[in-house]
Amino acid sequence: MKDVLMAGTADANLLEAKNKLSSSFFKRGIIIGIISGLFYGLYTAFLTLGMSTGIWAEWYGANSVLPAIAITYLLGALGAAINDTISAVWAVLIAAYKGKLGDFFRSVKTKPGALIAIAALAGGPIASTAYVVSLQLAGTIVVPITALCPAVGAILSRILYKQKLTARTMLGIAICFGASFMIASTGFGGEAPEGLVLGMIVAFVAALGWGIEGCVAGYATCMVDYEIGITIRQITSGLTNLIILVPLFGIISSGSLGFSLDLLAKAATDGGAMIWFAISGFLSVYCYNLWYKGNSMCGTALGMATNATYSFFSPLCAWIILGLIVGQDGWALAPIAWIAAVVMSFGILVMAVNPLDLLRKKEA
Numbered sequence: 218m219k220d221v222l223m224a225g226t227a228d229a230n231l232l233e234a235k236n237k238l239s240s241s242f243f244k245r246g247i248i249i250g251i252i253s254g255l256f257y258g259l260y261t262a263f264l265t266l267g268m269s270t271g272i273w274a275e276w277y278g279a280n281s282v283l284p285a286i287a288i289t290y291l292l293g294a295l296g297a298a299i300n301d302t303i304s305a306v307w308a309v310l311i312a313a314y315k316g317k318l319g320d321f322f323r324s325v326k327t328k329p330g331a332l333i334a335i336a337a338l339a340g341g342p343i344a345s346t347a348y349v350v351s352l353q354l355a356g357t358i359v360v361p362i363t364a365l366c367p368a369v370g371a372i373l374s375r376i377l378y379k380q381k382l383t384a385r386t387m388l389g390i391a392i393c394f395g396a397s398f399m400i401a402s403t404g405f406g407g408e409a410p411e412g413l414v415l416g417m418i419v420a421f422v423a424a425l426g427w428g429i430e431g432c433v434a435g436y437a438t439c440m441v442d443y444e445i446g447i448t449i450r451q452i453t454s455g456l457t458n459l460i461i462l463v464p465l466f467g468i469i470s471s472g473s474l475g476f477s478l479d480l481l482a483k484a485a486t487d488g489g490a491m492i493w494f495a496i497s498g499f500l501s502v503y504c505y506n507l508w509y510k511g512n513s514m515c516g517t518a519l520g521m522a523t524n525a526t527y528s529f530f531s532p533l534c535a536w537i538i539l540g541l542i543v544g545q546d547g548w549a550l551a552p553i554a555w556i557a558a559v560v561m562s563f564g565i566l567v568m569a570v571n572p573l574d575l576l577r578k579k580e581a
Contacts, residue, residue, distance in 0.1 A: 304455065
């Protein structure tokens, strides 16, 4: 009888230790997801700086000689292509430094590696370019729509992987959406942008692409080292942008393939702008690294919801880097953005733990 009681106590202790380990792993995944949002904000700020420097300033300037369709679509695709290609170079160098290149070549040939490449097509050339284009068309009003990607990922993960979504999790995600809407509401003033409807449609394409990527890549990263996964992702995205998307938009804009090649050559040889692209490419490696890792640790829905803090970190980093440091006008944060940050933090807390449990611990 004594042996049975001791065995039962040992099993209970093992179960408690397992639950604590799982809880710690889960919470670290949420923290990693939030940090990925911060890196996304930093990468966005430096990418924006690169696309407002040197030849880019001329292309986007009031006296630009480029056709309107090229300014709206081609330049967005070109900026994303340069950033992701440089990011791919950084990812390969990091993998080589850590002795993981062999793992990369082996993983590319596997099913999880192929899944990551497919996810990269949805989240790289499609979603990233759609995000830039939607901002060009409609401004920050589209941010809440792009922030729907966790909902898309949650629905897909529920269908494909049977991941459970509790009422508290859904409440936390809804609170984060509300915070994103508060941040975007600063763009509601004045007359509606001319491309508002099209911009909102394109923004939904970005949300759909990122939702698919987060769901598929989060699953695949459970079987492939996340650093190897992001190397596959950035190479796929960069090459697809350069080889397919940029030439396609060049032909649509001017009817000539040489047009896009000329813009690419001018952008690549502009040293002042390329410095910032080199930094944004490096930061985007860690942005997506942490996003993939967070998704694999706490699930697609929560990983993407915590990453959605980019809707606050992006304007914050732009204000600090472009506004305060570089001295560009128009990057100051409205008071509602700071309030939204607090609301978003509460939403993430609700997803991570039950706030009532914290109160009960204090009472105990």
